Amino acid sequence: MNFREISGLIFIVGLGLLLFALLKILFVEQLVTGGIGANILATAPEEVGTANIVTSVLLAYRGLDTLGELTILFVAATAAGLVLGQRSSDAKHDPDAGFILHSAADVLFPFLILLGAYIILHGHLTPGGGFQGGAILAAAFFIPILASPASPLNHRVSSAIEGFAGAAFILIGLFGLFGKGDFLAPLFGTGEVGNLFSAGSLPLLYLAVGLKVGAELAGLLAHLHETEAND
Amino acid sequence: MLVWVVLISVVVMLVAAVAVLFLKDFLAVTAAASVVSLALSVLFVALQAPDVALAEAAVGAGVSSVIFALTLRRVGLWKLETKKDK
Amino acid sequence: MTEETTLVDFISYVGAISLILLGIFAMVTFRHLIRIIFGLMLLEAGVNLFLITIGYRGGAVAPILVNGELPTAAMVDPIPQALVLTAIVIGVGVQALALALVIKTYKAYGTLDTQILAQKIAEETGTKLIDGIPTPISDTGTGLEESLSTKP
Incomplete structure (x- = not known):
C-alpha cells in the first residue's frame, strides 16, 4: 500500500461521509424539479398527445437538449473515428467466427431489425424509443461483422444515413419554428392519445433519432473492429 | 416485496462493482461491468423507470461491453486462440 | 411516506453513493488506463441511479398512460428519467472516445501504465x-x- 492509495482511501472516506450527510436533505419531496414534473404530468397528454410522458419531455419540452445530445454523440463518434484512422489495406483480419455465431448472425439479423424498428416506432406509446431502438439496430448491423470480420461495414452508407437523419431532425424543428413560432414545436395536431398515429411530429423525430443513433453506434463499433490488432 | 427486489439488485450490483475493480483478468472485468449494468436496469424497473431500464440494458450492458471487449482485443489484453496455436 | 418507501429510497441511495465512491476510488488510485475508464463507467452508473432515485415517489407508477387515460395513482417525476436517458447514451460515446485514445496510446508507447x-x-x-x-x-x-x- 503506497502513499497514493492511502490518500485516495482517505479522500473517499471523507467524500462518503459528506454524501451520506446529504441523505437527510434528499428526503424532501420534489427537490430537483420543484413542481415542474407535476405540471408536465398533468398537461402533457393534452398538449403533446404522447402516452409515454418521458418521450414528451425528451422531444417536445426539452427537444433542444436532445438535439444537443445528438451533437455530442456525433462529435464523440467522429473524434473516435478520427483518432483510430483508416486501416491499412494489407492488414490481416481476425479469424472467422465459428459455426454457432455464423448461423446465429443469419437468424438474428431480421429479428433484431424488427425489434429495433418496433421499439423506435412505438416510442411515444410504450417504454423505449429512438435511443434504445437505435442501439438494437446498431447491434443488428454489428453481429454479421463479428461473424465474418473480412466483410466490412459500408461507412459511406452509414454516414449518409446519419447525416440525413440529423438534417431531418433539424428540418422538422425549423418547420415548427416557421409554422408555430417555436423551434421543434409539435406539428400536425395531437391526435388520439394511445394510437400509433398520434402525437403529431414526435414519432418522426424519434425515427430520426433512432436512425442517427443506430448509424452512429454501428459506425463506431465498426471503426473499433477495423483497427488492426498487433499480436 | 419491492424492498427485497431493490435490496438484492443493489447487493448484486455492488459485488459486481467491487469485482470490476479487483479482478485480474480484464475479460472477466468486462463481464462484471456488464453484470453491474444488468442489475442496474432491474433496479430502474423497480424504481418505475422502464425507459431508462431499456436504455441501460441495450446500451450499458450490450454496446458498452462490446466496445470494451474490442478494445481489450486491440491492446493485447485478450488473445484469440487460433487453430495454429493448439 | 410509508416505511417501505423510505427503506427503498434509502437502499438505492446507499447503492448509488457506493457506486460513485467506488468509481472515484478507481479513478484516483489505479494506474492502469483501462481500469480508470472502468472507474468512470461505475461513476456514471452511480450518478444515473442517484438521479432516478431522486425522481422516485413511493407508491407511484411509471409515467406512461394506459389506454390513453391518466392512472389513478400518482406518477413518478419524468424529468430525471429523460435526463438519465440521454446521459446513458452520451456515456457510451464518451467511453468509446476514451478507449479509442487508449488504443492509440498503446500503439504509440506500448504500455498502459x-x-x-x-x-x-x-x-x-x-x-x-x-x-x-x-x-x-x-x-x-x-x-x-x-x-x-x-x-x-
Missing part, C-alpha cells in the same frame, strides 16, 4: 518529471520549477 507513460513522455520530450507530471523547464523561469525539482 500511467507512471511508465509519464516517464516515456518525459524522456521523449526532454522534460523533467515532477510529481509524475512532465514539466518543461524554462531558462528564464521564476525559480518555482527549480525549487520544486531540486526538492529531495
Whole structure:
C-alpha cells in the first residue's frame, strides 16, 4: 500500500461521509424539479398527445437538449473515428467466427431489425424509443461483422444515413419554428392519445433519432473492429 | 416485496462493482461491468423507470461491453486462440 | 411516506453513493488506463441511479398512460428519467472516445501504465518529471520549477 492509495482511501472516506450527510436533505419531496414534473404530468397528454410522458419531455419540452445530445454523440463518434484512422489495406483480419455465431448472425439479423424498428416506432406509446431502438439496430448491423470480420461495414452508407437523419431532425424543428413560432414545436395536431398515429411530429423525430443513433453506434463499433490488432 | 427486489439488485450490483475493480483478468472485468449494468436496469424497473431500464440494458450492458471487449482485443489484453496455436 | 418507501429510497441511495465512491476510488488510485475508464463507467452508473432515485415517489407508477387515460395513482417525476436517458447514451460515446485514445496510446508507447507513460513522455520530450507530471523547464523561469525539482 503506497502513499497514493492511502490518500485516495482517505479522500473517499471523507467524500462518503459528506454524501451520506446529504441523505437527510434528499428526503424532501420534489427537490430537483420543484413542481415542474407535476405540471408536465398533468398537461402533457393534452398538449403533446404522447402516452409515454418521458418521450414528451425528451422531444417536445426539452427537444433542444436532445438535439444537443445528438451533437455530442456525433462529435464523440467522429473524434473516435478520427483518432483510430483508416486501416491499412494489407492488414490481416481476425479469424472467422465459428459455426454457432455464423448461423446465429443469419437468424438474428431480421429479428433484431424488427425489434429495433418496433421499439423506435412505438416510442411515444410504450417504454423505449429512438435511443434504445437505435442501439438494437446498431447491434443488428454489428453481429454479421463479428461473424465474418473480412466483410466490412459500408461507412459511406452509414454516414449518409446519419447525416440525413440529423438534417431531418433539424428540418422538422425549423418547420415548427416557421409554422408555430417555436423551434421543434409539435406539428400536425395531437391526435388520439394511445394510437400509433398520434402525437403529431414526435414519432418522426424519434425515427430520426433512432436512425442517427443506430448509424452512429454501428459506425463506431465498426471503426473499433477495423483497427488492426498487433499480436 | 419491492424492498427485497431493490435490496438484492443493489447487493448484486455492488459485488459486481467491487469485482470490476479487483479482478485480474480484464475479460472477466468486462463481464462484471456488464453484470453491474444488468442489475442496474432491474433496479430502474423497480424504481418505475422502464425507459431508462431499456436504455441501460441495450446500451450499458450490450454496446458498452462490446466496445470494451474490442478494445481489450486491440491492446493485447485478450488473445484469440487460433487453430495454429493448439 | 410509508416505511417501505423510505427503506427503498434509502437502499438505492446507499447503492448509488457506493457506486460513485467506488468509481472515484478507481479513478484516483489505479494506474492502469483501462481500469480508470472502468472507474468512470461505475461513476456514471452511480450518478444515473442517484438521479432516478431522486425522481422516485413511493407508491407511484411509471409515467406512461394506459389506454390513453391518466392512472389513478400518482406518477413518478419524468424529468430525471429523460435526463438519465440521454446521459446513458452520451456515456457510451464518451467511453468509446476514451478507449479509442487508449488504443492509440498503446500503439504509440506500448504500455498502459500511467507512471511508465509519464516517464516515456518525459524522456521523449526532454522534460523533467515532477510529481509524475512532465514539466518543461524554462531558462528564464521564476525559480518555482527549480525549487520544486531540486526538492529531495
